[in-house]
Amino acid sequence: MRRHPRGPSVTPMPHRPLLATTVIAALALAAGDASAAYTLGTSPDAALPDSPRAGCAPAPACSVAQERLANEPLRVTLPGVVVGWRAHGLGGQVRLRRVGGGATAPAALPSGTAGSVAQSAQLPVAAGDLLAFDLLDGAQLSREPDPFQLGAYAISTWAPPLADGETRTPSSSFEGYLYAQATIEPDADGDGLGDETQDPDHGQPPVRTGGDGVAGDTPPGGGGGTPDGDGGRGGVSTPRLTPIPKGGPALRLPAKARAGADGAVALQLANPYAAALTGSVTLKQGRARLAGTRLSLAAGGSRTLRLRLGAAARRALAGGATLRLTLTTTLKAKGGKARTTTRALTVLSSTAVDGTYRASDGQVMVVRGGVVTTFSGDITLWCTRAKVQKRVAYFMGSDDPDPLVGGDGSFAWEATKGYGVVKLKFDGRVNGRTASGKLVVEDRSPLLGTGRFEFDYCFAGKKWTLRR
Numbered sequence: 001m002r003r004h005p006r007g008p009s010v011t012p013m014p015h016r017p018l019l020a021t022t023v024i025a026a027l028a029l030a031a032g033d034a035s036a037a038y039t040l041g042t043s044p045d046a047a048l049p050d051s052p053r054a055g056c057a058p059a060p061a062c063s064v065a066q067e068r069l070a071n072e073p074l075r076v077t078l079p080g081v082v083v084g085w086r087a088h089g090l091g092g093q094v095r096l097r098r099v100g101g102g103a104t105a106p107a108a109l110p111s112g113t114a115g116s117v118a119q120s121a122q123l124p125v126a127a128g129d130l131l132a133f134d135l136l137d138g139a140q141l142s143r144e145p146d147p148f149q150l151g152a153y154a155i156s157t158w159a160p161p162l163a164d165g166e167t168r169t170p171s172s173s174f175e176g177y178l179y180a181q182a183t184i185e186p187d188a189d190g191d192g193l194g195d196e197t198q199d200p201d202h203g204q205p206p207v208r209t210g211g212d213g214v215a216g217d218t219p220p221g222g223g224g225g226t227p228d229g230d231g232g233r234g235g236v237s238t239p240r241l242t243p244i245p246k247g248g249p250a251l252r253l254p255a256k257a258r259a260g261a262d263g264a265v266a267l268q269l270a271n272p273y274a275a276a277l278t279g280s281v282t283l284k285q286g287r288a289r290l291a292g293t294r295l296s297l298a299a300g301g302s303r304t305l306r307l308r309l310g311a312a313a314r315r316a317l318a319g320g321a322t323l324r325l326t327l328t329t330t331l332k333a334k335g336g337k338a339r340t341t342t343r344a345l346t347v348l349s350s351t352a353v354d355g356t357y358r359a360s361d362g363q364v365m366v367v368r369g370g371v372v373t374t375f376s377g378d379i380t381l382w383c384t385r386a387k388v389q390k391r392v393a394y395f396m397g398s399d400d401p402d403p404l405v406g407g408d409g410s411f412a413w414e415a416t417k418g419y420g421v422v423k424l425k426f427d428g429r430v431n432g433r434t435a436s437g438k439l440v441v442e443d444r445s446p447l448l449g450t451g452r453f454e455f456d457y458c459f460a461g462k463k464w465t466l467r468r
Helices: 020-026 311-318
Strands: 038-041 062-069 080-090 093-098 115-125 131-136 140-144 154-158 172-175 180-185 256-259 264-270 277-285 288-297 302-308 323-333 339-349 355-358 364-368 371-383 388-394 410-414 422-431 434-443 458-467
Touching: 080 093, 093 115, 131 140, 256 311, 264 277, 264 288, 277 302, 288 302, 288 323, 311 323, 311 339, 355 458, 371 410, 371 434, 388 422, 388 434
Parallel strands: 256 339
Antiparallel strands: 038 180, 062 131, 062 154, 080 115, 080 140, 080 180, 093 131, 154 172, 256 264, 264 302, 277 288, 277 323, 323 339, 355 364, 364 371, 371 388, 371 458, 410 422, 422 434, 434 458
C-alpha cells in the first residue's frame, strides 16, 4: 500500500473507529438543481471534544484541504458564493480560502476545550475549486483517521500557508477527514451575493413591474442576511428574512416547470421576506389566460402550487410539445404596495419522469406530476456518542414542500422543520427509467440511562440508484 508523506502534527487523543459507509454522510449533497444551496465537507456536529486534532507544528501556520472524502474528490460542484463556514477545533484562528483565490475573515477557535466556530462569508467560487482552511496562531482542527488506511480520505497541507492567488503543490498529505464544512449558495445574477440569504432580489434577473412600479425596475440588491447554525442539526443554514422593499415584494420565479398527466403545472414558490404575502398567480400563453389562483405565503414560508391548464394545452403536452408561457405574480404585504413580477416559463410534460422507482434493498421513490411525492427506505447509522450502530427508517416527513423534478431531471430536498429526531436530505437526477443520487440521514435521539438530558448523534449516507 502506498504511504503518504508525513503530515502535520496530530495531538494524541483517543480514536473512534468509523465504518467507511457511514462516513459518506459527511459528503456534500451538491444539489442537482443549480438554484439550491448545498454544503461541502464533514459536519462539525459529528465531532466530540476528545476527537483527535490536526495542527501545523513545527510550522507556526499552514493550510489544510480535504482533497478526497469517501473515495471521491471533494470539490465545489456548482458555481456560487460561500456564504458561511463552520469548523471544530481548538486554539488559534482559522479561516476558509479558495485555493488559487482569496480567503474569508478569520474566526477564533475555542481555547481550553475543543468546540465549533461559525463565520459568515462572501467568497465567490467556481465548479472544480478546492477549498482549504488556514490554521493560524497554533490552531488545530478536529479530525478522524481513515478507518481502513486505504487512501479513501486524504488531506493535503501547505506550510507555510497559501497566499491569495497561490496554487503551489502541497508540502505533504495524510489520511483522514476534517470536521469542517462550507455552505455554498447559487449566484444567478453574478453580483457576488448568495441568492438565498444575502441577495434581497434572490438572483432574479431584471423584471417588469406593474401597479405602482416602473417598467424595468428590479428588486433592490446588495446586503442581506447570513447563515446561522441550527443548534446542531447537521449544518442547516437558517436564512435571515429580509424586509419588504418599498416598491413591494418580488419573488424569485422558476424558469421551467412540469405538467402532470392531468395538465396541472407544479410550481414551487418561496417567500424570503419577514412578512406574510397575499395575491395571485397566473399563467398566460400570449394574451390568453390559461390558469390562475389566489396565493398566500407565510413569512419565510414556501408552497407547491398546481395550476391546471386547459384542454388544448393538455393535448399539446400529451403530444410531446413544450409550452412557452408567461408566469405572473401580483403580491403585497399587509398595508404595503402590490407588485407584479413576470417571467417566461417553459412547461414540459412530466410523462418522462413520472412513476415509481425502486431498489432491491426496499428504497422507493414516487414521482407524480413532476413532483417527488415519496422517498423512503431504511439505513444503518453510526452513533458517535453510544458508539453503536442502529437501523432506522427514513421518509419525507417534515413541513417542507415536496421537491420538483427540474427540466434537466434533477431534484433536491432537505428536511428543515417539523421532522422530529430523524432528518433526511437527498438529491438526484432522473435519466430515462433510472434515478440516482446521494442521501444523508441523521438521528438525534435521546441517550437513555445516562442520568442526564442529552442526545446522541447518529449519521450515515450513501449513493443510491433506483429503477422504474
